[in-house]
Amino acid sequence: MHRFVRGCARRYLNDWGLDDLLKLTPDLPYIRFDKERALRDICDNILENAYPGGGTQLDLSFKQAFLSLNAFAALQKMWGPPTRIIYTLREPESYMASAVQKFPNSPLTHLQQSYVSNLKNYEKLGGDIFEFGPEVTAEDYRTFLKPLRLPDKMEAVEYKGRLAPEHVTAEMREGYAAFKAAHTIHPEAPATASFDALR
Secondary structure, three states, X not given: OHHHHHOOEXXXXXXXXXXXXXXXXXXXXXXXXXXXXXXXXXHHHHHHHOEEOOOOOEEEEEEOOOOOHHHHHHHHHXXXXXXXXXXXXXXXXXXXXXXXXXXXOOOHHHHHHHHHHHHHHHHHHOOEEEEOOOOOOHHHHHHHOOOOOOOOOOOOOOOOOOOOHHHOOHHHHHHHHHHHHHOOEEOOOOOOOOHHHHO
């Protein structure tokens, strides 16, 4: 998803882990700290160091695997509300296989709880939901990302996901099922249709 979006943006960020930085200081009367100035400084720093994208349709593409509500509020103070929020969903067994590989130093329980927390955070963050899975094609991305104009010739989408059912909790499975039942998911054809073939 993000490689297509960042190709349309002047600048992009990809999992910079800004949550702790954006927490700043607590709102206590004895703390004399200019939060507005701090956010301006952080904003300038981010924009000066963001990666160059491949287009001009967007000013900035911001991709973050785990985004807290506090960090999202700080980002909106810096840049205003986003033009579009895209929430990328993965089936729990596929998510855990990827997460343990990308974050080998994170406790398993943290990764499991992050999945559940992200599902719950959606209710406050909102956005358009796209489920990544073995059935997704480049054309699905092209349709979903409209009105962005993607290249006529796009990279083929190759699903390399594995499954890790041994790392999935009942809470994750139940949360995923409830989330899908409650929301409109893109693409319309279920992206999980071929997961059985991966088992």
